[in-house]
Amino acid sequence: MDGRVPAFRKVLVANRGEIALRVMRACRELGIASVAVYGDDERDAPHVRYADEAYRIPSTQPLPYLDIAALLEVARAAGAEAVHPGYGFLAENADFARACAEAGIVFIGPPPEAIAAMGDKVAARRVAQDAGVPVVPGSDGPVDADGAAAFGAAHGYPIAIKAAAGGGGRGFRVVWDAGEVAEAHRAASGEAERYFGDPTVYVERYLDHPRHVEVQVFADAHGNVVALGERDCSIQRRHQKLIEESPSPAIDAATRRRMGETAVALARAVGYRGAGTVEFLYQDGEFFFIEMNTRIQVEHPVTELVTGIDLVKEQIRVAAGCPLSFDSNVPLLGHAIEVRINAEDPARGFTPTPGQITTYRAPAGFGVRVDSAAEPGFTILPQYDSLIAKLIVWGRDRDEALTRLGRALDEFAVEGVATTIPFHRAVLAVPSFREGTFDTRFLERHPEVLEGLAAAAGTAASNPAPADPPAEPEVYVVEVAGKRFDVRLFPAGDARPARRSRPRVSSSRSGSTAPAGREDLTSPIQGTVLSVAVAEGDRVRQGDLVCVIEAMKMENEITAPHDGVVRAVDVAPGQTVQIGARLARIEADGAS
The missing domain is CATH 3.30.1490.20 (ATP-grasp fold, A domain)
Structure with a gap:
């Protein structure tokens, strides 16, 4: 069942961070060599070091992981028979799946036709309706x-x-x-x-008190389609998940069976193959289809812990033509919960906090799993997702899992950037969460969670400038024809290998040349200005929108700190700003 898959000798992982490591570890257990790809700013990233081979992506795009032609060029150069896209980037891109097929490379995922059918949410609604799946009006x-x-x-x-x-x-x-x-x-x-x-x-x-419940499905090329239980993903910010668990506290056995049967019917209707997730809204005893994610999910470890099935290895096996290694009688054992540790400051509205991690200590012990690519000296880059780690715990029941989660969060130490760890501790203290009676509007219904974090933060800097890591012996990283190699130099008479030095990254913090005063509105984040809502001479009230800055795949609304008149606007759409850069000058009412 867990033996080697001879069809693939080498797999290119077209992703980065913790999901790249997750796929590479699965490949290693299957006896398959892994190939990492990286951009210019990730030569020493953990996924690059772990892989059997690593290549710089020959691309000039700002996000080289999106360059299909460049990725396939690397796959051919490396001799990879298959590509695993992870999640995000090109994982749900039908054009990428087709391009792999045209290049004679196996795409470890569903057929491009299924990706296209489910990727257009309007078309997906029609497919669901034709398959008898209930949809939201x-x-x-x-x-x-x-x-x-x-x-x-x-x-x-x-x-x-x-x-x-x-x-x-x-x-x-x-x-x-x-x-x-x-x-x-x-x-x-x-x-x-x-x-x-x-x-x-x-x-x-828009349902006003739903649960967000999704069903993990798996299909092979031999006609087998199986549902592997559900995950409750109702704790969200900005419609993006923060906490996921299985089984859902809101779903009974009969509803679970109906949801699973519905998800299987939809997968069959689109000729699905591989891992996929069918997402539903559940409210007042009814569930409605909202979308299907045609990839492995960020929260897949939750299902792995309650089923005992390695979903990533199963993806690779299915892509190699093997039948599913399980059937519909997989028992669901215990309760699993995942929390996302992001480089965001929940005390400031989940503002992204890119920068260098100075301290990183992950929890351990029975029933605790951490999926991460972070380490001391690791830099959270502003152009990518803010995820630092996924903390997943398992217990024999939900109460035990919650207790274990609290212990693990207390052990988790990340310094150098603000994180969502305090948020998760605060959520654990809310009775409706512990009782399992929450819905997708949890934060709206419990403003005290974020208000308490903001009050605790006070005036302390939520994202202090990281200290330089201690000096360590150097290693050299060289590229030959685009392929990465480590070169270690040994001092004369010293047989000990030099330890790998961590990259020294300068702080991303910079401001205007003049010190900011009360009238200066400065950027709390590094990012790209998407829009500007004010002009010189405009009168604004406290809380009015001034501009929107995108950072780490999140849009952040920057608002006026007080009533007044806009005397200067220092940014324009498309401009990149650093932390502390002045965005506008707003003369406060009553200022002399």
């Missing part, structure tokens, strides 16, 4: 702002405007009344264009 196709307003008038508010080509909370806006439709449509469509290259949006009824 919504538009029959794409809508403009007027169409969204008409749907709201007909069905009532709130409504959700959603990217047709998207997922992961991108291109998603909730509209509570007719006056918000135009701005929400503009924001959702613009974000969809930036993330997915497609501004198309559709509209659905």
Whole structure:
């Protein structure tokens, strides 16, 4: 069952960070060599060091992991028979799957036709309806702002405007009344264009107290399709998951069976193969299909702990033509919970905090798993996702899992960047979470969670400048024809190998040349300005939007700190700003 897969000798992992390491470890257990790829700023990254071979991606794109031609060039140069895309980047890109096939390389994932069918959320709704899967009431196709307003008038508010080509909370806006439709449509469509290259949006009824429950499915090329239980992903910020668990505290055995059967029917309807996740909203005893993610999920370890199945190894086996190593009678044992440790400051609205990690100590012990690529000296880069680590715990029941999670969070130490660890500790203390009676609006219903973190933070710097790591002996990293090699130099008469030095990265913090005063609005993050909402001479009130800055795949609204008049605007859309850079000067009312 866990033997080697002779069909593949070498697999290229077209991703980075913890998921790249996760795939490479699965390859090693299967006796398959792994190939890492990296950009110019990741020559010494953990996934690069772990792989059997590593190549710099021959791309000039800002995000080289998106360069299909360059990735396939590396795959051919390395002699890889297959590519595993991980999640994110190109994992749900039908064009990438087709390009792999055309190059004679196996794409470890579903067929491109299935990716395309489920990747367009409007088309996916139609497929689901044809397969008898219940869907949230919504538009029959794409809508403009007027169409969204008409749907709201007909069905009532709130409504959700959603990217047709998207997922992961991108291109998603909730509209509570007719006056918000135009701005929400503009924001959702613009974000969809930036993330997915497609501004198309559709509209659905917005359920106001649902659980977000998803079913893990697996299919092979021999006609077998199996559901492996559900995960509850209802604790979210900005429609993006923070805590996931299995089984769901809200689902009974009969509902679990119906959800599983529905998910299997949908997978069969699109000729699915490999690992996939069918996502539902569950409210008042009913569940509705919202989307299918045609890849391995960030939260897949939750299912692995309750089933005992290595989902990534199963992906590789299925892609190599093997039948599933299990059937529909897989027992679900105990309870598993995953929390995402992100480089974000929950005391400041989950503001991203890129920078260098100076201290990293992961928890351990029975029932504790940590998936991460972090280490002391590791740099959280602003152009990528903010994920530092995934902490997953298992217990014989939910109470034991929660107790173990609290212990593990207390052991987890990350310094140099602000993280979501304090947030997870605070959530554990909320009775509705411990009782399992929460929904997707948990943070809205419990403002005391973030208010308490903000109060505790006080005036202390939430993202202090990291200290330089201690000096260590050097190693040289060289590239020959794009392939990475480590070169270690041994001092004369010293047979000990030099330890690998960690990269010294200068702080990303910089500000304007003049010290900021009360009237200066400065950037709390490093990122790219997406839009500017004010002009010189405008009057603003405290909390009014000044600009939107994208950092680490998140849009961050920067608001006026006080009432006043805008005397200068220092940024424009498309401009990159550093932490501390002045964005605008706002003369406070009453200032002399």
